[in-house]
Amino acid sequence: MHRRRLRGTSRRLGGIAAVVACTLFGVLPGSGGHAQAAAGPDGERVAKTGATTPFVTVEAEAGTLGGAARVRSISPGATVPASASLETEASGNALVELKSTGDAVTVPNGSGRSANTLVVRASVPDAPNGGGISASLDVYVDGAFRQAVTLSSAQAWNYRGATTDPDDPKAGGMPYRFYNDFPVRVSGAPIPAGSTVTFRKGTGNTAAVYDIDSVDLEDVGPARTRPANSLSVVSEGADPEFGKDSTVAIQNTVDAARRQGKTVWIPSGKYLTNSLASTPLDFTGVTVEGAGMWYSTIYRRSPLPATSWRSKTLVGSHTTLRDIQIDSNAVWRGVGGTGGADYGINASGAGGWLVQRIWTRHTDANWLSGSNGLIENSRTSDGYGDGFNINNGNTKDPDKLGDNITVRNNFARNTGDDSFATYSDAGVSGTNGQVTGAKILNNTAIAPWWANGLRVAGGRGVEVRNNLVNSVSSNSALDIGVFGDTGHPLESATISGNTLIGGGGWNSVRHGVRIGSPNSSSLFPDAYTHVTLSDNVMRGAFRAGLFVDLTRVDVTLTSNTIDHPAEQGILIGSGVIGTGRFAGNTVTNLRPGQVAQRNDSPSTFRITD
Numbered sequence: 001m002h003r004r005r006l007r008g009t010s011r012r013l014g015g016i017a018a019v020v021a022c023t024l025f026g027v028l029p030g031s032g033g034h035a036q037a038a039a040g041p042d043g044e045r046v047a048k049t050g051a052t053t054p055f056v057t058v059e060a061e062a063g064t065l066g067g068a069a070r071v072r073s074i075s076p077g078a079t080v081p082a083s084a085s086l087e088t089e090a091s092g093n094a095l096v097e098l099k100s101t102g103d104a105v106t107v108p109n110g111s112g113r114s115a116n117t118l119v120v121r122a123s124v125p126d127a128p129n130g131g132g133i134s135a136s137l138d139v140y141v142d143g144a145f146r147q148a149v150t151l152s153s154a155q156a157w158n159y160r161g162a163t164t165d166p167d168d169p170k171a172g173g174m175p176y177r178f179y180n181d182f183p184v185r186v187s188g189a190p191i192p193a194g195s196t197v198t199f200r201k202g203t204g205n206t207a208a209v210y211d212i213d214s215v216d217l218e219d220v221g222p223a224r225t226r227p228a229n230s231l232s233v234v235s236e237g238a239d240p241e242f243g244k245d246s247t248v249a250i251q252n253t254v255d256a257a258r259r260q261g262k263t264v265w266i267p268s269g270k271y272l273t274n275s276l277a278s279t280p281l282d283f284t285g286v287t288v289e290g291a292g293m294w295y296s297t298i299y300r301r302s303p304l305p306a307t308s309w310r311s312k313t314l315v316g317s318h319t320t321l322r323d324i325q326i327d328s329n330a331v332w333r334g335v336g337g338t339g340g341a342d343y344g345i346n347a348s349g350a351g352g353w354l355v356q357r358i359w360t361r362h363t364d365a366n367w368l369s370g371s372n373g374l375i376e377n378s379r380t381s382d383g384y385g386d387g388f389n390i391n392n393g394n395t396k397d398p399d400k401l402g403d404n405i406t407v408r409n410n411f412a413r414n415t416g417d418d419s420f421a422t423y424s425d426a427g428v429s430g431t432n433g434q435v436t437g438a439k440i441l442n443n444t445a446i447a448p449w450w451a452n453g454l455r456v457a458g459g460r461g462v463e464v465r466n467n468l469v470n471s472v473s474s475n476s477a478l479d480i481g482v483f484g485d486t487g488h489p490l491e492s493a494t495i496s497g498n499t500l501i502g503g504g505g506w507n508s509v510r511h512g513v514r515i516g517s518p519n520s521s522s523l524f525p526d527a528y529t530h531v532t533l534s535d536n537v538m539r540g541a542f543r544a545g546l547f548v549d550l551t552r553v554d555v556t557l558t559s560n561t562i563d564h565p566a567e568q569g570i571l572i573g574s575g576v577i578g579t580g581r582f583a584g585n586t587v588t589n590l591r592p593g594q595v596a597q598r599n600d601s602p603s604t605f606r607i608t609d
Contacts, residue, residue: 048466048497049442049466049467049468049497049498049499049537050442050443050444050466050467050468050499051409051410051411051442051443051444051468052409052442053411053444054218054219054220055111055117055119055216055217055218056110056111056216056217056218057091057214057215057216057446058107058108058110058214058215058216058217059091059092059094059213059214060094060095060096060105060107060199060212060213060214060215061073061092061094061095061096062107063096063105063106063107063108064105064106064107065096065104065105066102066103066104066105066106066198066200067098067100067101067102067103067104067200067201068099068100068102068103069096069097069098069099069103069104069105070096070097071094071095071096071097072086072087072094072095072096072097072211073087073090073092073093073094073095074087074088074093074094075093075540076540076541076542076564076565076566076591077566077591078542078566080504080505080506080542080543080566081506082506083174083176083506084160084174084175084176084177084178084449084473084474084506086123086178086211088473088474088505088506089176089177089178089179089414089447089449089473090179090211090213090447090471091121091213091214091413091446091447091470091471092470092471093471093502095123095211095212095213096211096212096213097209097210097211097212098137098199098200098201098209098210098211098212099201099208099209099210100201101201101202101203101205102200102201103200103201103210104198104199104200104201105198105199105212106196106197106198106199107196107197107198107215108194108195108196108197109191109192109193109194109195109196109197109217110193110194111193111217111218111219112193113193113219114190114191114192114193114219115186115190115191115217115218115219116185116186116190116191116218116219116220117183117184117185117186117216117217117218117219117220117294118139118149118183118184118186118197118215118216118217118218119181119182119183119184119215119216119218120137120149120151120181120182120184120199120212120215121179121180121181121182121212121213121214121215121216121413121414122137122151122179122180122182122210122211122212122213123153123156123178123179123180123210123211123213124151124152124153124207124209124210124211125153125157125207125208125209126153126156126157126169126175127153128169129168129169129170130157130159130167130168130169130170131154131167132152132153132154132155132156132157133152133153133154133207134150134151134152134153134154135150135151135152135205135206135207135210136148136149136150136151136204136205136206137149137151137199137200137201137205137207137210138199138200138201138202138204138205139184139197139198139199139200140197140198140199140200141191141195141196141197141198142195142196143196143198146186146187146188147186147187147188148204148205149182149184150182151180151182151207151210152180152182153180154331155180155329155330155331155362155382156177156178156179156180157169157175157177157178158173158175158176158177158331158332158333159171159172159173159174159175159176160173160174160175160176161173161174165305165332165338165339166331166332166333166339167331167332167339176449176450176473176474177414177416177449177450178211178449179211179213179382179414179447179449180382180414181361181381181382181413181414183294190219191217197215197217199212199215213447220292220294221292223268223291223292223295224289224290224291224292224295224323225291226265226267227263227265227289229262229263230257230262230263230264230265230289231253231256231257231260231262231263231264231265232253232265232266232267233246233249233250233253233264233265233266233267233271234267234269235253236249236250236252236253236256237249237252238250238253238266238271239269239271239272240267240268240269240270240271241269241270242269242270242271242272242299243272244272245272245273245274245275245276245277246271246272246273247273247274247275247276247277247279247281248277250264250266250271250273250281250298251279251281251282254281254282254283254286254288257286258284258285258286263286263287263288263289264283264286264287264288264289265289265290266288266289266290266291266296266298266324267290267291267296268291268292268295268296269295269296269297270297270299271296271297271298271299272299272301273298273299273300273301273311274300274301274302274309274311275301275302275303278302278308278309278310278311279310280310280311280312280313280314280342280346281298281313281314282314282316283313283314283315283316283319283321284314284315284316284317284318284319284349285316285317285318285319286319286320287319287320287321288319288320288321288322288324289320289321289322289323289324290322290323290324290325291323292323292357293323293324293325293357293358293359293379294325295323296323296324296325297324297325297326297327298313298324298325298326298327299326299327299328299329300326300327300328300329300330300340300342300363301328301329302328302329302330302340302342304329304331304338304339304340305338305339305340306336306337306338306339306340307338308336309336309340309342310336310342311328311340311342312335312342312343312344312345312346312364312367313326313343313344313345313346314345314346314347314348315345315346315347315348315349315353315355316347316348316349316351316353316370316399317348317349317350317351317352317353317370317399318349318351318352318353319347319349319353319354320353320354320355320356321345321353321354321355321356321358322354322355322356322357322358323356323357323358324358324359325358325359325360325361326344326345326358326359326360326361326363327360327361327362327363328340328341328342328361328362328363329362330342330362330363330364330384332384333364333384333385333416334384335364335385339384341362341363341364341384341385342363342364343363343364343365343366343367343385344358344360344363344364344365344366344367344380344383345358345360345366345367345368346367347366347367347368347369347370347373347375348369348370348393348397348399348400349370349371349373349399350370350371350398350399350401351370351371351372352370352371352372352373353370353372353373353374354373354374354375355373355374355375355376355378356375356376356377356378357377357378358375358378358379359378359379359380359381360378360379360380360381360383361380361381361382361383362382362383362384363380363383363384363385364383364384364385364386364416365383365385365386365387365388365389365417366378366380366386366387366388366389367386367389367391368388368389368390368391368405368407369390369391369392369393369399369400369401369402369405370399370400370401370402370403370405371401371402371403371404371405372403372404372405373404373405373406374405374406374408375388375406375407375408375410376406376407376408376409376410377408377409377410378410378411379410379411379412379413380410380411380412380413380415381412381413381414381415382413382414383412383414383415383416383417384416385415385416385417386415386416386417386418386419386420386421386451386455387410387412387415387417387418387419387420387445387448388407388410388412388419388420388421388440388443389417389418389421389422389423390402390405390407390421390422390423390435390438390440391422391423391424391425391435392423392424392425392432392433392434392435394425394427394432395427395432396427396431396432396433401433401435401436402422402424402433402435402436402438402459403435403436403437404436404437404438404439405435405437405438405439406438406439406441407420407439407440407441407443408439408441408442408443409441409442409443410443410444411443411444411446412443412444412445412446412448413445413446413447414446414447414448414449415445415448415449415450415451416448416449416450416451417448417450417451418448418451418452418453418454418455418479419443419445419446419448419452419453419454419469420440420443420445420453420454420455420464420467421452421454421455421456421457422435422438422440422455422456422457422458422459422462423435423455423457423458423483423487424457424458424459424487424488425458425483425484425486425487425488426486426487426488426523426524427486428486430486430523430524432488434458434459434460434488434491435458435459435460435462435488436459436460436461437460437461437462438459438461438462438463439462439463439464439465440454440462440463440464440465440467441463441464441465441466441467442465442466442467443467443468444467444468444469444470445467445468445469445470446469446470446471447470447471447472447473448472448473448474449473449474450473450474450475451474451475451479452472452475452476452477452478452479452503453469453470453472453476453477453478453500453502453503454467454469454477454478454479454498454500455478455479455483456478456479456480456481456490456493456495456531457479457481457482457483457487457490458481458482458483458487458488458489458490459488459490459491459492459493460491460492461491461492461493462490462492462493462494463493463494463496464478464493464494464495464496464498465494465495465496465497465498466496466497466498467498467499468498468499468501469498469499469500469501469502469503470501470502471501471502472502472503472505473505473506474505474506474507474510475503475505475507475510476503476504476505476510476511476512476513476514477500477501477502477503477512477513477538477541478495478498478500478503478512478513478514479513479514479516480493480495480513480514480515480516480529480531481514481515481516481517481518481529481549482516482517482518482522482524482527482529485518485519485521485522485523486522486523487518487522488524489517489518489524489527489528489529490517490529490530490531491530492530492531493530493531493532494531494532494534495531495532495533495534495536496532496533496534496535496536497534497535497536498536498537499536499537499539500512500513500536500537500538500539501539501540502539502540502541502542503541503542504541504542504543504544504566505542509543510542510543511541511543511544511545511546511547511567511571512538512540512541512542512543512544512545512546512547512562512565513533513538513541513545513546513547514546514547514549515529515531515546515547515548515549515553515555516529516549516550516553517529517549517550517551517552517553518551518552519550519551520551526552527552528552528553528554528578529552529553529554529555530554530555531553531554531555531556532555532556532558533555533556533557533558533560534556534557534558534559534560535558535559535560536560536561537560537561537563538560538561538562538563538565539561539562539563539564540563540564540565541562541565541566541567542566543565543566543567544565544567544568544569544570544571545562545563545565545568545569545570545587546560546562546569546570546571547570547571547573548570548571548572548573548576548580548605549573549576550573550575550576551575551576551577552576552577552578553576553577553578553580553605554578554579555578555579555580555581556580556581557570557580557581557582557583557585558581558582558583558584558585559583559584559585560585560586561585561586561587561588562585562586562587562588562596563587563588563589564588564589564591565587565590565591565594566591566594567591567594568594568595568596568597568598569587569590569594569595569596569597570585570587570596570597570598571597571598571600572597572598572599572600572601572605572607573600573601574600574601575601575604576600576601576604576605577601577604577605578604578605578606579605579606579607579608580605580606580607580608581607581608582607582608582609583609
């Protein structure tokens with residue numbers, strides 16, 4: 001990231017070094033393709049954050065424009081919108097608009113290697129009566145036409161508060177969920193390193209406007225080969241050509257493998273499921289392997305509108321699932337509801353489970369409970385719920401304790417709720433166990449269209465380390481505390497080494513990072529939130545960088561950097577009770593008239609240095 005700054009002086013404010021300076025920023029950085037190194041106030045390398053991925057992401061606004069193409073963007077200091085927009089949902093809060101024939105944007109393949117696939121994150125308009133449109137867009141490599149890609153809004157453009165259904169643009173709702181990821185196999189030879197890729201609106205590209213947010217470039221390796229001692233789903237009648245429903249054949253293969261002590265092999269292909277059967281696939285106790293997330297796809301096509309139609313994939317004790325993609329035809333949120341959405345995977349089990357290298361698309365949350373589970377090196381995009389949610393199943397069940405679950409090195413973009421979350425629910429009787437030992441490590445969260453990038457809602461011994469959040473439309477980059485009146489309080493959490501960009505969205509008054517606690521109607525009205533934040537970078541919030549909210553908070557802040565907030569660096573709200581231990585923190589690049597720290601509860605919230 002390049003930036004220019006006018007250096008100023010530092011002064012101490014209750015454990016905070018306030019750098020009085022004026023900074024001129026370029027575009028906020030995008031997701032990159034690998035773990036990000038956050039820049040400190042003097043440009044030093046502070047922490048490695050985010051997921052290491054096999055692809056590199058190029059932001060469209062960093063490309064070269066052609067024709068009358070233009071960049072649309074918002075940045076900290078602008079008036080925070082009161083509703084969602086293409087800018088609030090874009091990564092880096094910026095996009096390129098192609099509206100007229102000849103409009104174009106050109107981006108480089110700076111990955112250092114050839115690319116045989118692209119993922120184009122883009123938006124095209126909804127149909128006048130909802131349901132979406134499809135339209136092609138021309139792609140050029142080094143100036144020569146290569147192929148046309150098809151973009152669609154069939155699984156975009158929902159309407160919050162619509163009086164009929166969330167897909168109805170004429171029912172009074174607020175439009176949001178504008179974008180989708182579009183995976184593309186490059187036609188012909190791979191795109192060489194250093195070459196350029198141009199997206200141009202041609203005469204045959206019929207959408208009124210194409211809004212391009214970003215492009216992933218990846219060199220996908222060959223399909224994986226069948227493992228030894230495995231049963232193939234094709235041998236049991238599954239159809240890799242997407243011609244007939246394969247639900248029963250896949251489940252029969254899993255059941256046979258469980259009896260015989262073998263693994264399950266899902267060869268390359270696209271497998272239609274849940275078009276006839278309203279029962280989830282249950283992989284419990286079996287190792288299920290595909291040829292890779294770009295090769296083996298389980299596609300759920302629930303009849304729409306669905307009625308109690310369950311299509312989630314169950315992962316139980318002693319299950320291993322790897323190298324597949326799970327996609328669906330869902331069109332709005334609601335687990336098992338009329339829009340066709342359901343959990344990506346639903347993991348539980350006291351005996352532990354392992355998930356590696358999966359890609360869930362157009363699903364609800366990857367819902368993760370049980371004990372000693374690990375999901376790593378995976379992706380989720382265009383979801384209708386949380387990306388990855390560690391929880392106790394909202395129940396008192398030894399198979400759903402939420403103990404020692406780890407979410408590591410995963411990538412989430414365009415999630416319909418928190419990209420990565422812990423959720424410890426006590427239940428109406430308050431007897432469900434507390435989530436313990438949850439770990440959210442080295443993940444990347446890009447542009448959730450609803451809720452937060454990271455959410456820590458209750459738990460004990462929670463660790464959130466070295467994650468990257470970039471661009472949050474509605475809420476905060478990180479929210480810490482409790483969820484709902486039955487949520488367990490946060491007994492202890494360590495949040496360290498994260499880079500948190502943006503936050504402070506359109507959903508009421510939000511900030512970059514928020515810390516809260518149970519309210520007066522909670523099962524735990526007198527509980528404190530206990531949390532330590534250290535060595536985090538909080539950058540580019542659209543309001544305060546860090547907001548300490550009601551009511552009881554015990555927080556330690558050590559060696560954090562809050563950079564370029566639109567308002568205060570740290571704001572303690574009115575009516576907060578508790579203690580803040582602040583040491584070695586820096587607030588830099590404050591806007592004129594703003595302060596590094598403001599305590600609106602000076603008699604009840606004590607700050608020590």
